[in-house]
Structures are given as structure tokens and as C-alpha cells.
Amino acid sequence: MCALEIKNLKLSVNDNIILDGFSLKILPGEIHAFIGKNGVGKSSLTKAIAGHPAYKIQRGDIILDGENIIGKAPDKIARQGLFLAFQSPIELPGISLANFIRAAIQAKLPQGTPLNGVDFYKNLYAKMEILQIDKSFTSRPLNEGFSGGEKKRCEVLQMMMLEPKYAILDETDSGLDIDALKIVSNAVNAMRNSTFAAIIITHHNKLLEYIKPDFVHIISGGKIATSGGFELIDRLEKFGYEFINDENIL
């Protein structure tokens, strides 16, 4: 029952077909990596899973823990345990990092349940320390004036605070220097357990070397062109994306 399952998905944005016939099942405890050229629809897929209204699902199902979530409000999908670390995090003028995360945690609690402020800040500061985010960020408007790397770390911070069941990290490594990449990878690895699953979208192998995904999927032509283990990365390194069209290499 517990799974994120995408079945035969056909997806369009502004009448352009982005994906067609995309299927994948992700079970708790698994880490999946998506790789593929720019523009193959990886980010579009993440937005569609998260319920963005601009991404139209023409056919197929997205099943989250047994429930079809197509057409569901994004906040409800999120509260069901789905988290998306944005490729380009949005600036929220006037809303501080701490207040925002607090509102998000509060939204997950049953109506009228108080959130202990002291515990919240303790937890927040502890996670910020792991990610090496300066404490002064708590009172800054989220993402406003943040560098690319700071934005990405704050995405990971939100993920750690919200403790989702399914996390999608959309190019979270881009904009990070090598030290930051290690910090972020360690944080993701620390979340790994039998109830946490993740999809990692990246163009760089470094992140995958640190995180070691269980499955690697190469996306091409609107669907998963090929799936495998970590060895797919090596082949990709050697032959480039062309290899997926070359039956000899596959």
C-alpha cells in the first residue's frame, strides 16, 4: 500500500506533450535517481506530482500511498508526506525562514494543536547547524537575496524539518560548491531509513557518488528509457546520452 506510483503518465504544459507513457513505482526506503538531458521533462514531472495546476495530466495515474492524487490541492498532497525541493526556490518577501517553516509544520498538525516554540527553535537550530546555515537566516525573508547555494541548503533544511515520506530533490546540487555538496549529501543520507524515499534529479555524478541511489533511471523521449543500478552512471560517463539509443551498449 505504501508507495509512490506513477502509471502510464501523459503530461502536457501549454498544450505541449512533455511525458507520455511514464511509469515508475517507488517504495519506502528507496532512493531513485533521475538523469536525462535538459528539457526531457524531469522538472515538469516533479511539479505534476506535487499538484501544480499548470501541468495537465492527460492520462494515467499518480498514486500516493494507495490514493490517486491527480487533481488534489498541492497543500493536501504535501501534507500527505510529499516534499519537493525546488530547482529554483521562490522568494517570499516579508516571510521569515523560521515563520515559514513554523507555519508549514503547524499546517501538518491537527487543527488546534499547539506547536511548542522552544522545541521548534531547538530543532531548527540543530538542523541549521548540520547544514551550516547561519542562525541569522531564521529572521530573513525566505530566499530573498539568498545566493544559489543558500537557497538550496534552505530547501534541504525545510525537508529535514518537515520529515516527508517522499522527497523529490530537483537539482539540489546545482549551485553548491564541493563542501556544501558534501554537507547536503550527508544530510540526505542521515534521513535514509525504511520509511523515507527520495527521487534525486541531477546532472552531476558527484552527488550520486555521495548518496549512492538504489536505482538510476535515464529519462528520454517522454519516458524512462532505461533503468538500472549505479553502473548506469559509469556507462553514461563513458558514452554520453547517445548510448541509450545504441543497443550494443545497452
Add this chain to the structure above:
Amino acid sequence: MDDFHQSIDTANFHYDVDYKYDAGVGLNAQTIDYISDVKNDADWIREFRKTALAKFYEISLPEWVTYRNIYDLDFSTIRYYLANNRLPQTSWENVPQDVKMTFERLGVPEKERKFLAGVEAQFDSESAYLRMQEELNKQGVIFVNSTEGLNKFPEIFRKYFGTVVSIADNKFSALNSAVFSGGSFIYVPKNVQVKQPLQAYFRINAERFGQFERTLIIIDEGAEVTYLEGCTAPKFETSTLHSAVVEIVALKNAKIQYITVQNWSNNVFNLVTKRGVAYENAEIKWIDCNIGSCLTMKYPAIYLKGKYAKGEVLSIAVASDGQVQDTGAKMIHLADNTFSNIISKSVSFSGGTASYRGVVNIAKGLKGCKNNTVCDALLINPTSKTMTFPKINVTGNKNIVQHEASVSKISEEQIFYMQQRGIPESQAVSLSVNGFINDLVREFPMEYSIEMKRLIEMQTEKAIG
């Protein structure tokens, strides 16, 4: 959700009050005589009222008033004076039970009820509860209702009354001058710093009853004070009119902050004239939040009369469906090296209209004057409206004037981002709205800022559903 409903209910209650003095409906010379008789007015006040009545008939509405609902105001159906003959109270125990109930429903925090020692709470036209705090007495600070001010301190009252806002300033200042009752009179002696803000709670509690407070504040040289007024009003079926006049005189080196949170119910016309005069090196700060009423017209003005005088207007306006918030500021520089600052933020929900209307005037031959104006508007729905009407007159070339304006809306991407974190859409909007006005909300005392946040959540809930 429960919180919101509670807040809505809070603004809709109404208790029966036995009105002993009632001037009846409509306005004419007899109304004036009736008010003056009941209030035992001095002759010069009776004359002042009569002159004002003539002016009220003479002056027409300004041409730029294009909001049609103002023409729905029928002056002949309004009750101009009403008093329940409750003498000002001296102790909390003597406050009538129904007034206490009103405070209860208004949610006046427990902590503040203790502070009521220094609070004047106006219940209808007369002050129902008034107790001078001992500290204020010791410092020689006068904080009474305007009738008492007029009777007990006639010399100082008469010296300044009507000098900042003239009868003929506008149609509604004339109306107020004719029928005023209630409001505060404050005098802070030289070099006295009043630590605790002086607070006045007041509300309308009768149908078709205009409330015409008259407030006069004089801050003597080197003195400092903060004045707070906040109002909520019960909801009625017919229109009511609130037309106050506030006059402030800040003498040399004096400082005053005048803070208002206005949340009249949506059938109240709120047409208020607020003016202050700042003498040498004095500072006047109007901090204003308008959330309620069907039409607010309010442009706090500061005459910077002495060199190095400083004037500030910080205002927040929230206009929901059917509401017009036409607010702004007037900065009249009359001396060298004077400084003025205007920050205006407005939020329009649904079909609400929020306008900024401002005047910055730097008189001929002055030098070293500075003005900074920032007006930012946030539009929530496609039917929301915002307008800006700045008027800047600068003669001479040794002054600096700066005007910035922005209009923004909350983007779909921002809403999606917040929703992706589990925050429902309406809450995402109210977080954004609160974020937008946050830097100004911080200028208000804690209780007020919490209330504003709640009111904005309510408005968002209504607009987004």
C-alpha cells in the same frame, strides 16, 4: 476556522443601551442648541458650533470625490447627539456591567484591563469610564474627555482649540465643529515624558448615530507622549457616520506618536480630519491602520512650522469587497531643514479599492528640506483596485523630494511554493499579506499587531474562500 468565526462575531455584537439624552434625527440650529444646552456649553462654544453649521452647509464635497457611496449619506437621517448620562467613572468597580461586557467581547486583554487606569474608553458620545492614572496626575499630565477639558481647563483649551484644524478645513471638519462631543483632551507639561501610552477605546453603539469626537493634544516643550486609539464597531443595517477631528500641537522639542487602528463595520463612513503642527525640532508621527468602514477618507497632515521639525505618516490600508480606503498624508514644510517621511502600504482584496492621496508642499525660499514618500500596493484578486494621487509642490532648489511607488500581486508560483510545504492557499495569501505589511505592523503595539494579523486572516479567508 473557529478563530475566524469568533473574530467575526466579536465585531457584530450589540447591547441595548438606554439613551437618556438624544438630539433626535437630523441637523439644524435647534440640534445645535439642544447639544449646547445638554452639555452646558460656554457661549463661545455655542457660537463656534453655529458658525460651523453655516460652513457645513456652505462647503461642498471636493470635486475629486468620485466614490458614489458618499452620496448615499443622508445627513437628515443621522442622529447627531446621544449620551447616556453616564458620568465619567473613577474606579473599575463603578463601571457599568454592560460596558464591562463590551470590553469582554472586544477582547481587551486582561493585562490591558489593569492598564485601564490610564485609559479613557468612550462609550457612545460620553466617556463611560475615565480614570486618571496617579502617575499622570503626579506628572501634571491632563488626560480627560474633551468636554471636561473645555470646562476645567478653559484657558489652555481655548488657546489651541480650532487652531490646527479650522472650521472650514473641509465639509466634515465643519460638521464635526458643529456637533462634536467626546474625544480626548491631553496636555503634557514641559519636559514630561509619559512612559505608558495613553489609550482610548471607543465604539459606536447606536444605529444611525454619527460619532463626532474632537481630540486636542498639546505637548509642551521637550515633552513626549504616545496616544493610542482603536475602534471596533457593531454591525448595523443602515449607514452610520464617524467624523472625528484630531488636533495636535507639538511645541519646541516635543515628540508625539498618534496610533490608530480603525475597524469600523462595513456600513460606517469614516471621514476624519487629523492635523498636527510641529514647532522647532519637534516630531509628530501618525501611525494609522484602516481595515474597516465602507469609505474612509483620511489624510493626516503635519505642518512643519519650526526648523528641524520632523513629520512622519506610516499607514496601512486594507480594502475588501465593497470598501474604499482613500487615505494618504499631507506634509506642509514651512521652515528650513524640516524632514518628512511617508510610508503607505495598501492591500486590496476582491472588489476593494485602496487609494493613496498625498500632498507634499515645500514653501518658497526654504532650504534643506527633505521628503521621502513610499507607497506600495498589493492586489489580491483580479477585481481589486489601487490608485495613487501624489501632489508635490516644491519651490526653490535646495530641497530633496523622493517619491517611490510600487504595485504588486502575489504570484501563482509563490502560492504554489507555500502550498507545496503543506500550507493551504488562503493561509499562504495571508502570510504574504502579513509579510507585505510586516515592517509597518511592527510600529504598532503587540496587541494591535496580533489583532491586525487576525483581521487580515479573516479578510483573506473571505476573499480566497
